[in-house]
Amino acid sequence: MRVPRDHLQKVDPVWSRIRQEAAQAVLDEPLLGGVIHSGILHHDTLECALAYRISLKLASGEMSEQILREICDEAFEAEHDLGAAARADLMAILERDPATHRLIQPLLFFKGFQAVQAYRIGHWLWKRGRRDMAYFLQMRISEAFGIDIHPAARLGRGIMIDHAHSIVIGETAVVGDNVSMLHSVTLGGTGKEDGDRHPKVGDGVLIGAGAKILGNIRVGNCSRIAAGSVVLEDLPPNVTAAGVPARIVGKAGCAQPSVSMDQMLDER
Incomplete structure (x- = not known):
């Protein structure tokens, strides 16, 4: 039997595993329930969770979380490779870092993963000629994570x-x-x-x-x-x-x- 194409697009084993890990983490540490719900369980896709995380981390008095969230949502919607790259990065960390046992760890806690995903949004802006906004993200990534990656x-x-x-x-x-x-x-x-x-x-x-x-x-x-x-x-x-x-x-x-x-x- 042929599986409908729209159903295939919804199958995401990486995101399914992240949600399962998140639900267990809430049971294990209820005091982190708010963080885990807002960061993972409240969202339907990994892309939405990343947009939330990036905008939360990079927001400042100069640029609101809402504006950054709209930029991230636009980027993930326009370029599906951003989500594919994020999944590859997550699996790479899980495979190579002996301190990583769950996919929720990089998504919630590891600044290396979060900084690279934020850089990818800045690179997307750079390729579209939005150079000043890309520079702004580079500045905030450096300030928030201590990592300086030029958006080009x-x-x-x-x-x-x-x-x-x-x-x-x-x-x-x-x-x-x-x-x-x-x-x-x-x-x-x-x-x-x-x-x-x-x-x-x-x-x-x-x-x-x-x-x-x-x-x-x-x-x-x-x-x-x-x-x-x-x-x-x-x-x-x-x-x-x-x-x-x-x-x-x-x-x-x-x-x-x-x-x-x-x-x-x-x-x-």
Whole structure:
């Protein structure tokens, strides 16, 4: 029997799981009932919940929650890829972060996930020529979450930013799919040059805490960058780079470093 198309559009296993987790969380911690109901159970879709969360976090005396909510709702309605990317990001965090056991954790509590979703709204505004509003969101994301992502930067799906303190991603940076990065990572320029001046990070890359990747350079797919490294030159795929300045010290050690999250160097 053929399932009606409109029914297929309503099937969302990620959102169904989030709602089940939320209902259980209310039973486990009734004092958070108001937070969980307003943040999750009151909404019909993940997109609605994200619009609520982003507008709540970024609202200020300069911009009301209502206006930001309308912007987010418009973005999610116009570009369905925003919701798909959010789901991929959620599943990436659940799979890779050993401290994450439920999907409600990133949605309610993790500033790395929330900041990336807010950035995606800013990027949507940027692509439509609404540059000043995109800059406003960038400012508020930095103030609220301590993460500075230029709205013109391009981030793929399945992004995990763990801990998420002091992340900086520049205007012409590109981050591929299924990338994991830890706190204090910088994807920056090397000076005052204009134009295309920021790193291009491939798919499946793992970037350790405090690593700096500077300049219009390329980091190949499925490579690892050790914590505290400063990368100034192109890196081929499937290698491990470490040091200041970074040098190739071996193979990546596995097919998907960003998924395995193995940051140990082979002493041999």
